[in-house]
Structures are given as structure tokens and as C-alpha cells.
Amino acid sequence: MAAIMLLACLTTQAQSSADEMLKRRCADKVKQMCDYIEYMANPQQKVNNRRYYRKAALNLFVGQGNSYEEDGRIRDGVMMEVTSVNRKNPYSYLMKQYFSNLINRLSYSKVVMQTTDVSAMKISELQPISEDTYVCTVYFEQSFCGYRDGKPVYKDITRKRVKCYVKVEQTEDGEEYIVMLGDVTATDTQRL
DSSP: OHHHHHHHHHHHHHHHHHHHHHHHHHHHHHHHHHHHHHHHHOTTSOHHHHHHHHHHHHTTBGGGGSOEEETTEEESOOEEEEEETTEEEEEEEEHHHHHHHHHHOOSOSEEEEEEOOGGGOEEOOOEEEETTEEEEEEEEEEEEEEEETTEEEEEEEEEEEEEEEEEEEEETTEEEEEEEEEEEEEEEEEEO
């Protein structure tokens, strides 16, 4: 009886450890997205380099920015919700359009963005949505400062959340976990 209880405890600990590792991989993927966004938004970088990071960033998402199926419905693509202290209601863009807008924005001569460190991101518990797919939500903050003529003209901080998908694939070497990002929602924006 004691052996069975020990085995159950070890199994629970192993599952908990695996869940924590997968949640951390989701946060790492979100941080990678934020790093790419910071690069694309920087007008001081070459446009061709910013386009390269657009393509790399789209590969982080379900459908790579194109249409995909979710819950039996075809979606046009993942969405990025944006907010501003100057606008009351959030606005949603297809991710590929949002990234193009970042690259083509000419409003600022310099942009500085900062994102919550991976270790400080909050992550919900993994929830199964099918036999081989789980979801969780990663919460983070992103600050933005736009400059003109060397002076900051707009600063804010936005709280965001990202839906993350973890797909389990069976390989010859065992299970492989593929993390893909979904919709990004802005929950709150405040002027700095």
C-alpha cells in the first residue's frame, strides 16, 4: 500500500514539474514575441531587418498569421488587440497587419519598449482542449515610449494576456511539445 501511495506522489510531482516546464516554455515564447515586436517597432533599424523579424514573429503563432481552425470554426488569423490612453475602446488587428503597421509607422523617430521579465510573467494552469492540445494564458506588461526630435511625446504601459497552445506530438524518441501563440488581448493601458 505504501508503495502505491509513493508511486502516486511521484507521478503527481513529475506531472507538476512537467506542467511548470511547459508553462515556462509558453512564457519564453511570449518574451520572444515581445522582443521581435520591439525590434519591428524601432524606426532606427533597417526596414529589411524589421521585415525579417515580422516573418520570424509570425512563425510563433498558430497558423503563422494565416487562417486556422479552432473549435470547428475557421478563423482569419490570430489577433492583436491594441489600446491607447487617447482612445477608450481597444481595437483588434490581424497579427500580420499589426506587424506591418509597426514596420510602416512613421509617427516617431525613436521607440523604446520594455516587457515584463519572463520570471515575473504570470501563467495560468494548463487546461486540456483536446486529446493532444492544452492551453494556458500568459500575462505581462509592456511599456511604450515614442520620441520625436529626441523628446518623449507619448508614454504608456499596457497589461496584456496571450493565449498559448501546447500540442503534444508522439515521436520515435517520446513526446514532443510544440508551443504556439494565439490571440493577444490588451486588458488595461495607463499613461506613464
